[in-house]
Amino acid sequence: MNKQDPKRIPNTTPRQSATFSQDVNSDIRRAAATGIYDIRGGGAKRKVPSFDDLLFMGASISRYPLEGYREKCETSVTIGGLHAENPIELDIPITIAGMSFGALSGPAKEALGRGASAAGTSTTTGDGGMTPEERGHSNKLVYQYLPSRYGMNPNDLRKADAIEIVVGQGAKPGGGGMLLGQKISDRVAEMRNLPKGIDQRSACRHPDWTGPDDLEIKILELREITGWKVPIYVKVAGARPYYDTTLAIKAGADAVVLDGMQGGTAATQDVFIEHVGQPTLAIIRPAVQALQDLGMHRKVQLILSGGIRSGADVAKAMALGADAVAIGTAALIALGDNDPKWEAEYNALGTTAGAYDDWHEGRDPAGITTQDPELMKRFDPIEGGRRLRNYLKVMTLEAQTIARACGKNHLHNLEPEDLVALTMEAAAMAKVPLAGTDWYPGKPGTGF
Amino acid sequence: MQIIDLESIGLREMNKTLHAQAETTNQTAWEIVNPKGAHAIACGLDAPIEVTVKGSTGYYCAGMNQQATVNIHGSAGPGTAENMMSGKVVIEGDASQYAGATGHGGLLVIKGNASSRCGISMKGINIVVQGNIGHMSAFMAQSGNLVVCGDAGDALGDSCYEARLFVRGEVKSLGADCEKKEMRPEHIEILKDLLEQAGIDAAPEEFTRYGSARNLYNFDVDNAAAY
Numbered sequence: 001m002n003k004q005d006p007k008r009i010p011n012t013t014p015r016q017s018a019t020f021s022q023d024v025n026s027d028i029r030r031a032a033a034t035g036i037y038d039i040r041g042g043g044a045k046r047k048v049p050s051f052d053d054l055l056f057m058g059a060s061i062s063r064y065p066l067e068g069y070r071e072k073c074e075t076s077v078t079i080g081g082l083h084a085e086n087p088i089e090l091d092i093p094i095t096i097a098g099m100s101f102g103a104l105s106g107p108a109k110e111a112l113g114r115g116a117s118a119a120g121t122s123t124t125t126g127d128g129g130m131t132p133e134e135r136g137h138s139n140k141l142v143y144q145y146l147p148s149r150y151g152m153n154p155n156d157l158r159k160a161d162a163i164e165i166v167v168g169q170g171a172k173p174g175g176g177g178m179l180l181g182q183k184i185s186d187r188v189a190e191m192r193n194l195p196k197g198i199d200q201r202s203a204c205r206h207p208d209w210t211g212p213d214d215l216e217i218k219i220l221e222l223r224e225i226t227g228w229k230v231p232i233y234v235k236v237a238g239a240r241p242y243y244d245t246t247l248a249i250k251a252g253a254d255a256v257v258l259d260g261m262q263g264g265t266a267a268t269q270d271v272f273i274e275h276v277g278q279p280t281l282a283i284i285r286p287a288v289q290a291l292q293d294l295g296m297h298r299k300v301q302l303i304l305s306g307g308i309r310s311g312a313d314v315a316k317a318m319a320l321g322a323d324a325v326a327i328g329t330a331a332l333i334a335l336g337d338n339d340p341k342w343e344a345e346y347n348a349l350g351t352t353a354g355a356y357d358d359w360h361e362g363r364d365p366a367g368i369t370t371q372d373p374e375l376m377k378r379f380d381p382i383e384g385g386r387r388l389r390n391y392l393k394v395m396t397l398e399a400q401t402i403a404r405a406c407g408k409n410h411l412h413n414l415e416p417e418d419l420v421a422l423t424m425e426a427a428a429m430a431k432v433p434l435a436g437t438d439w440y441p442g443k444p445g446t447g448f
Numbered sequence: 449m450q451i452i453d454l455e456s457i458g459l460r461e462m463n464k465t466l467h468a469q470a471e472t473t474n475q476t477a478w479e480i481v482n483p484k485g486a487h488a489i490a491c492g493l494d495a496p497i498e499v500t501v502k503g504s505t506g507y508y509c510a511g512m513n514q515q516a517t518v519n520i521h522g523s524a525g526p527g528t529a530e531n532m533m534s535g536k537v538v539i540e541g542d543a544s545q546y547a548g549a550t551g552h553g554g555l556l557v558i559k560g561n562a563s564s565r566c567g568i569s570m571k572g573i574n575i576v577v578q579g580n581i582g583h584m585s586a587f588m589a590q591s592g593n594l595v596v597c598g599d600a601g602d603a604l605g606d607s608c609y610e611a612r613l614f615v616r617g618e619v620k621s622l623g624a625d626c627e628k629k630e631m632r633p634e635h636i637e638i639l640k641d642l643l644e645q646a647g648i649d650a651a652p653e654e655f656t657r658y659g660s661a662r663n664l665y666n667f668d669v670d671n672a673a674a675y
Contacts, residue, residue: 036669148569149571152531152550152552153533153552154531181666193552193571193590193591194591194609195609197666198609199666199667201588201607203569207546207550207569208508208527208546208550208565208568209526209527209546210545214526217487217488217506217508220487220488220508221487221488221491221508221511221530224459224460224463225491225492225511225512228460
């Protein structure tokens, strides 16, 4: 039996430093060992003010709700009616964000097409160009026109239902990209006009224009080539949303895609993902303000992306003024990425299901973010498509149920007045009152 | 010869008319008058027709060209023949910035000088410039050939991949990972053929070849100073 020394001074409980947390320390050790910053995929993992900090008030006496299982709540959205002969008509305002063939496997792209088409919405190509399986399985396909112009082909451009000029991405405003050599299969190499096995850099800026005036002329060129038939979207990172939205509209965009810092990416520096850009919650109101100032709200559509996960997020984005949202990371999870059924293999890669983000290494156990033929076999595009369709349907039902509770017969009828904020930060960013008050920081007349 | 007066019918009608030409058209010769520096002239063509533009053009003339031959009897604005896939574009005068940018195929001939960023991010296009080219040309050039009969500006071929760069005159400076290369018989043949296609009288032996040193093909922190 151990007897305690009565003179012994009791130990304090070991206390971790908030500044030098275990995560931070592991980053330091990794940097010291390798001499290079960490590259990973996915979006920001740090906690930032988000849609979780907003609540809908619902209806009581002063507002009149709609019956959940009886009264209709519309979800359709038309994108690009301003200039395009054939605007995009979607059944639901949730689209699939651009993700490249190369970053994703061919079957994964096929599944995105299958799921989106079954749910009545669009998919988007990415840096690797348009694949036949993606075009074949996507009823509505948006063709990304990217700085790298990998896989750029005017024949594919003419096959698209819309063109999205990518200027920036929420995960890395101002940043380019790199597809590491180990992910370059014969097919990826052929589509990108580069030898197999070497790193493929995606430029941070379009090589053939230098600013907003050139963007306007670039849009004209794309319209002339496609006969003014399809809408032109401009995608910007959520960095300076008011000015970037203004310039995109002035350049003639039919739609603006605005991507917050929680938006994912295939691979970039962790420090970039976590420290550059603004939270999705913070960028929407300035963008809507820009649209309103130019008299273009609901004429030029605003598609919001960056960490959208649920019907509540969709409804909140709509209420703050978006016309639609785009999902990327959430779609991959719906397909089966980071699924716990691969836990042992995630463990073998030094991580765990839910945290795997080394998509650029091409060793994804789920067979989704890889070009390895053996891993790709694990993924069934039909089952993946069914899962994505289910997820999109659930998000839509969730958004509808909230909208009905707020008395709205269309998701677009949700408005900032339906919302309150739980925190001062969220109130200031979303410009909706702090719960229990009629006030938000910066509200005219409040002295802030 | 079909003559289109751009001033009277406008850009949309002009491009629509040219786009309507099928592969088997017998209306193969077209002339565009009064271009007056308009943008996006004859972009997106995809038929074996020959279009002559009588005057100077604005941005993106002959952009994304496929099959067609476009002759510009004047100077060309920025982005001429951008992302060209096939066919031929000939500029009798000078070309502004980023001529032939991201081009995947075909031949671009510039009889005068080309400004900065000529052939930037080229992906298989062949570009022949009779005069000089400006700075940052062939940045991130992936494949194809850039032939310069005059001098090249700063940072030629910065971060280039497998494109071949041939310069007859002086190169002000080379960009990251670009180096002087051996001129082998196969390169003389390539050059001879391109000069012949461009209708330029120059001896291939007078050119120096530049290309990627391939030191930066796979990221290595020890090379970080090169970026």
